[in-house]
Structure formats: structure tokens, C-alpha cells
Amino acid sequence: MAGGNALEEPEVDAGFEFAFDNDAFSDKLLRIEVFGSSADAASREEADGAYGTHPHVSPVFVRQIGQIGDNEKSSDSSRIMMGTPILRVNTVNVNSAILAAKSPFFFKLFSNGMKESDQRQTTLRINDSEENAFMEVIRFMYSGKLTPTTEPTLLVDILMAADKFEVVSCMKLCAALAEAAKKFLAERYKEFLSTKFQDELMRIPLAGIVAILSRNHLVVASEEAVYDFVLRWADCQYPNSEERPKILGSRLLPLVPIMRAMKNVITINQPSYKLYINLERERCSRLFLSGSEYCRQFRFMGHLFVLSAHCNMDSSNSFGLLLEMPVEDKELVRRTIDYKFEANTRPTLEFDTKYESTCTIGSREDVRCKDLFSVPWTNFIADDSPFFIDDILHLRIHLKIVY
Numbered sequence: 448m449a450g451g452n453a454l455e456e457p458e459v460d461a462g463f464e465f466a467f468d469n470d471a472f473s474d475k476l477l478r479i480e481v482f483g484s485s486a487d488a489a490s491r492e493e494a495d496g497a498y499g500t501h502p503h504v505s506p507v508f509v510r511q512i513g514q515i516g517d518n519e520k521s522s523d524s525s526r527i528m529m530g531t532p533i534l535r536v537n538t539v540n541v542n543s544a545i546l547a548a549k550s551p552f553f554f555k556l557f558s559n560g561m562k563e564s565d566q567r568q569t570t571l572r573i574n575d576s577e578e579n580a581f582m583e584v585i586r587f588m589y590s591g592k593l594t595p596t597t598e599p600t601l602l603v604d605i606l607m608a609a610d611k612f613e614v615v616s617c618m619k620l621c622a623a624l625a626e627a628a629k630k631f632l633a634e635r636y637k638e639f640l641s642t643k644f645q646d647e648l649m650r651i652p653l654a655g656i657v658a659i660l661s662r663n664h665l666v667v668a669s670e671e672a673v674y675d676f677v678l679r680w681a682d683c684q685y686p687n688s689e690e691r692p693k694i695l696g697s698r699l700l701p702l703v704p705i706m707r708a709m710k711n712v713i714t715i716n717q718p719s720y721k722l723y724i725n726l727e728r729e730r731c732s733r734l735f736l737s738g739s740e741y742c743r744q745f746r747f748m749g750h751l752f753v754l755s756a757h758c759n760m761d762s763s764n765s766f767g768l769l770l771e772m773p774v775e776d777k778e779l780v781r782r783t784i785d786y787k788f789e790a791n792t793r794p795t796l797e798f799d800t801k802y803e804s805t806c807t808i809g810s811r812e813d814v815r816c817k818d819l820f821s822v823p824w825t826n827f828i829a830d831d832s833p834f835f836i837d838d839i840l841h842l843r844i845h846l847k848i849v850y
Contacts, residue, residue: 463589466542473540475557477585478570481534481578534575539585549588552613577611580604587617593624602628629658648676649683653698656680660702674703674741692773713745718848720747726756728838731766732828734758739769747846748782750808754844759817764824768802770814770844782808783849788816791841793833798843805849 466472546553556569573581583605587593593605602624609617636648636659651659660673677699685691713722724742734740735758742754753771758764768788787803802816820827820834827834834840 462591463542463545464586466545467586467589468540470540473542474567475541475543476568477539477541478568479537479539479578479581480570480572481537481575482572483532483534483575533572537578539582541585546585546588549616550612550614552611577604577608580608581612584608584612584614584617587620588614591616593617593620625654629654629661632658649680653684653694657698657702660699674700675739677703678739696773712751713743715745715747715846718748718850720846722844722846724754724842724844726840726842728828728835728840731756731840734766735764735824735828747784747808748848749780750782757817758824765818765820765822766824766827767815767817767819768842769816772808772813784808785847785849786814787843787845788819789843789845790819790834791836791843793836796836798841 543553543557547557548554579601583593583601587609593602602621606618606621606625609615609621632651632655648656648659656677660677677695681691681695681699685694715722722743722745726740726742730740734756738758740756742756744751744753746752751773753773755769755771757767757769759767770786783805784807785803785805787800789798789800791798801819804814806812806814826832
């Protein structure tokens, strides 16, 4: 049995592999009941108050033989058990001293001062999605190491399981391995957005994309291309319209070079404002292949806006503008605004209104004009196009609060 300072996470020498699941060196039988996702949801619903609602971590049901007794059906724990099908049951012989020395969770479990601490069998209930990770954590407490062939996705699960069962030394090792994996990803995809990596990149999870974007010197055609990729990746990985903006705003966009260069976002506190945007012909030409180009980010009367230009791939193709209003955590006043998309064209050299409408900011509705100039793409980008003055497209966004 571990001593009183076990909660300070003393290190156990790696060399107890021989004792893992060995009855001769074990004083406890760990009975692991594995249940499915539906049971996981039911268990989380019962235990929200104590454990929160983390999407990947289920609460732990613990029972030692003799603990519940005849009134089992009336206990809170049994209510978690009722109606939750068990997929399988695994048993592992464990040494309580080894587990208690590595984990405050098991230290408390095996030294709670109750008579049940002397019982040989202890039952844990875990979700099937965390079964492999949990077994890796148990093995780690005996050996001090992880299986050499551990996959990156399993590594994340192990880290979460180690956190859940308070195995700090395992968490530290997982973090170190995760850091090595991040460096590998950053090196492999240093030629970011290369054609040969497009399919791979779209399948990489959030942690991998963050690692790649955190690299100091990405090899890219343009900073705008990185921004456009991040938007496409987020659309693919996070189809939920409420979750996606939060991931973009908190995890991804701060890592995009062009967004980092714009830390001083334009702040507009006037109820009526005209914002000028200039786009080079070369940037507009790239739209035909990339589909979109980042233009400007600004804050109007407290609300964040992101403007981008698009080549809309319909029957004729056309130049368009998209004014996005990302969802933010803070509560802001909903306002109605009139907006106009304007352009300076030849021969008048004056700004003309090309598109206008009214919208409600704070309603999570983006403003989109798919065909700003009402001409096919070939006419818009042609050398004699009236929309470019000295190879510059001059645009203006006029925003006005409606009281």
C-alpha cells in the first residue's frame, strides 16, 4: 500500500512489467465493464454535475464488491448502470501499491478508509472508445513506457485517459511525444499547400493543422492562400455553423500570417462609414484557381467583419464579394445596417453602387454578392476591362446603422 505522500506523484522505476496481470504479484482484481456510446451518453447525463460534459471523456463508475449491497437499485450509481448495455467485461490482476503510487485516483480508491478498501475486486466502467487508451495507461504504470507503435490518434486518447485517472507521468510523456509528432508534421508539410499534399491536409485533425501553421517559415505562394485553405479546411472538418467560427477565431486564424500581420484591426465607431479596398489585377486573376482571396478585417460598431473576394464557379463564372460576420463569445447588440458594395470604374472614375441591401448584424447571417459587375469572368478580367484602373480594382464598402 502506498504511503501518505503518494499524492505528490512519486516516480516508480520502470521495471514492473513482469507483475502486470500476474496473480502472484497482485492483490486486486480490476473488473473493467466496457459499454457503448449510448450508455456513455446516459452516464454523462446522470453525472453532468460532477464531471461536466467534455465530448470525449465519460465519467468513471466505480464499485467494489460489498459496497452496494441489498439496496443497490436505489443508489445513484445503480441508476447509471440501469439500461446501459455492457459490450464486454475484461479483468486485470493489479497491484494496488503500484497503481496508487502512480495515480492519486487509484490511491484514493484503494485507501479510502472504508471496509471496501480490503475487498479484492473493484469494478470500473469505461466507454468502448477509451478502452485501448485505458489499458495503455494501466500498462504504463507498471513499465513507465508506452507501446512503441502507438498511433498519433491513440496518443491523444491516452493523454485524455491519463488526465482522467490522474497519471501525471504518463501525461508528461504523451505531451513530449505529441510535441515530436507536431515537429514531424511541420517538417513534412513545410511546402504548405503543395498540390501533392492537398488531400492529406484536408484529413489532418485540428492539432496537426495548428502544428503546421505554427511553423515560422511556411513555403506558400501567398499569405492569402493560407487564409483560404484554413477556411476550406474548417468548412470540411466543422460543418456546424456555430462551432466553426469559434474554432477559426480561437485556434486557427491567429496563426495565419496575414491575420497576425493585422493585429491592429480597423475599428470603426461611426454609425456611417466608407471603407476603401484596393485589389491588384494579379490577385484577382488568382481567384479563378483559388476561388477566394482574403481582403480586409474590420470592426464596425463593435461587430467583427471579414471581407473576401470570390470567383463564383457557376455557368458563366463571375466576381463576387463575401462579408462574413464571425460568431464571437461576447454578447453584442443586434443592429440593422444598410450596406453598399461600390466600385470606381472607367470612364467616369467615380464610385458607383453595384449592390445594396439591408441586414442585421449579430444574426450570424453573412452578406454575399455573387456577381458584383453583372458580367462573365472573362469580361471582368480582360485587359480592356473598365473595372481596373492602372491594374487596380478600386472597391468601397459603405456601412450605415439604421435607427
